[in-house]
Amino acid sequence: xxxxxxxNILILLLLMALVVVHSGKFLGYDFDELFHPKEKTAxxxxxxxxxxxxxxxxxxxxxxxxxxxxxxxxxxDLLGFVMKSSPYSDQFIGYMGPIPLLIALDADGKVLKVxxxxxDETPSFMSRVTEAGLFDSWKGMGTDEAASAVVDAISGATxxxxxxxxxxxxxxxxxxxxxxxxxxxxxxxxxxxxxLFVLLTLGAWLRPQKASQYRPWIWLAAVLILGIWQGRMLxxxxxxxxLTGGIPLAAQWLILLIFLLAVLLPMITGKAYYCTWLCPxxxxxxxxxEVNKKHKLKLSPKLVKWLQILRTAILLFGLLAIxxxxxxxxxxxxxxxxxxxxxxPIVALVxxxxxxxxxxxxxxxxxxxxxxxxxxxxxxxxxx
Numbered sequence: 001x002x003x004x005x006x007x008n009i010l011i012l013l014l015l016m017a018l019v020v021v022h023s024g025k026f027l028g029y030d031f032d033e034l035f036h037p038k039e040k041t042a043x044x045x046x047x048x049x050x051x052x053x054x055x056x057x058x059x060x061x062x063x064x065x066x067x068x069x070x071x072x073x074x075x076x077d078l079l080g081f082v083m084k085s086s087p088y089s090d091q092f093i094g095y096m097g098p099i100p101l102l103i104a105l106d107a108d109g110k111v112l113k114v115x116x117x118x119x120d121e122t123p124s125f126m127s128r129v130t131e132a133g134l135f136d137s138w139k140g141m142g143t144d145e146a147a148s149a150v151v152d153a154i155s156g157a158t159x160x161x162x163x164x165x166x167x168x169x170x171x172x173x174x175x176x177x178x179x180x181x182x183x184x185x186x187x188x189x190x191x192x193x194x195x196l197f198v199l200l201t202l203g204a205w206l207r208p209q210k211a212s213q214y215r216p217w218i219w220l221a222a223v224l225i226l227g228i229w230q231g232r233m234l235x236x237x238x239x240x241x242x243l244t245g246g247i248p249l250a251a252q253w254l255i256l257l258i259f260l261l262a263v264l265l266p267m268i269t270g271k272a273y274y275c276t277w278l279c280p281x282x283x284x285x286x287x288x289x290e291v292n293k294k295h296k297l298k299l300s301p302k303l304v305k306w307l308q309i310l311r312t313a314i315l316l317f318g319l320l321a322i323x324x325x326x327x328x329x330x331x332x333x334x335x336x337x338x339x340x341x342x343x344x345p346i347v348a349l350v351x352x353x354x355x356x357x358x359x360x361x362x363x364x365x366x367x368x369x370x371x372x373x374x375x376x377x378x379x380x381x382x383x384x
Contacts, residue, residue, distance in 0.1 A: 070082050
C-alpha cells in the first residue's frame with residue numbers, strides 16, 4: 001500500500017512536470033525569458049501611435065499632455081484622448097496579475113472605448129469578461145462619472161473583472177483629479193469572514209467529536225460562504241493555473257492558505273481536512289444526504305472500487321491531456337462551477353445536478369467517484 005501511494009505521487013509529479021514543460025512556464029516564470037530576456041518599455045504609461053490606431057484608424061499623431069494622457073489627432077482634427085491604466089492601477093490584481101487597459105476618450109472627454117492590453121489572465125476568463133460586455137460599462141461617461149460608477153463583477157471571472165473595474169476606476173480618478181479611494185471594504189469583509197470560517201473549521205477538524213453535532217451548520221455555512229456568496233474554492237482548474245501562471249498572492253492569499261492546509265494537514269496526520277469540512281460542493285451533497293438517511297442505495301465493494309478508479313483516471317487523463325496540448329480544461333467538468341451557473345459549462349452543470357440528486361441516495365457521489373481534486377488530495381494523504 002505504501003509503495004502504491006508513492007508510485008501514485010510520482011506519476012502525479014511527472015504529469016505536472018509535463019504540464020509545465022508544455023506551457024513553458026512554472027509558477028509564472030517564463031523559461032524562454034530566462035534565456036532570451038525581452039526588452040521592457042521604460043515607461044508603461046507610454047502610448048504609441050500604433051496603439052492609438054487601435055481606436056482611431058486615421059490617427060496621425062499622439063502627443064503627451066499630462067498625467068499620461070495623450071492627445072490624438074487625425075491631421076489637424078482632434079480625435080480624442082487616450083491613456084493606459086498602467087502603472088497607475090497595477091496594484092489591482094486579477095488571477096494572474098494586473099490587467100492593463102487602453103482607455104480612449106472622445107473629443108468631449110467622454111469614454112469612447114476600453115480595451116484590454118497584453119496580460120497573463122486565463123483566456124477563458126477574459127472571454128467571459130468580454131462577452132458579458134464589461135468593457136462597454138463606462139461608455140459615454142466622463143472621467144468623474146466613470147471613477148464613481150458602480151459596476152458589478154462578472155460571475156465566473158470574479159477576480160479578473162474586479163481587477164478591471166478597480167483599475168479603470170482608479171485611472172479615471174487620476175485623470176479627473178478625483179480624490180483616490182483605495183479601500184475596498186467589500187473585499188476586506190469577504191476575506192475576514194472567510195478567514196474566520198477557516199479558523200472555525202480548523203477547530204472542528206481538531207475536535208471532530210465535539211463538532212459533530214454542529215456539522216450540518218458548518219456544511220450550510222460552507223455552501224453559503226465559499227459557494228454562493230464568494231465563489232472561492234479549490235479546484236484542479238485553479239491548481240493548473242497556479243502551476244504554470246503563478247499565484248497572485250495579493251488576490252488569492254487566502255485560497256493559497258486553504259490549499260496548503262488541504263495538502264499538509266492530511267500528509268502529517270492522515271485525516272482529511274478540506275473535503276470533509278470546507279468544500280462547498282461536498283457540503284451541499286452531505287446536506288442533501290441528510291434528507292434520506294435510512295434508504296440509501298447499497299453499492300457492492302467491487303463497484304465502489306471501480307468507481308474510485310474512475311476518479312483516478314479522470315485526474316491523470318486530465319493532466320496528461322493538458323500536458324500534451326489537447327484542448328482540455330478541468331473547469332469544463334468540475335461540478336464546483338454550479339455556484340456560478342451563468343458562466344458554467346453545460347457538462348459541468350449536468351454532472352453537478354446529477355451528483356446532487358444522487359447524493360440523496362448515495363453518500364457524496366461526486367467526492368468519492370468523480371472529483372479530480374479530491375483524488376489529488378487523497379494521493380498525498382497518509383493511509384492508515
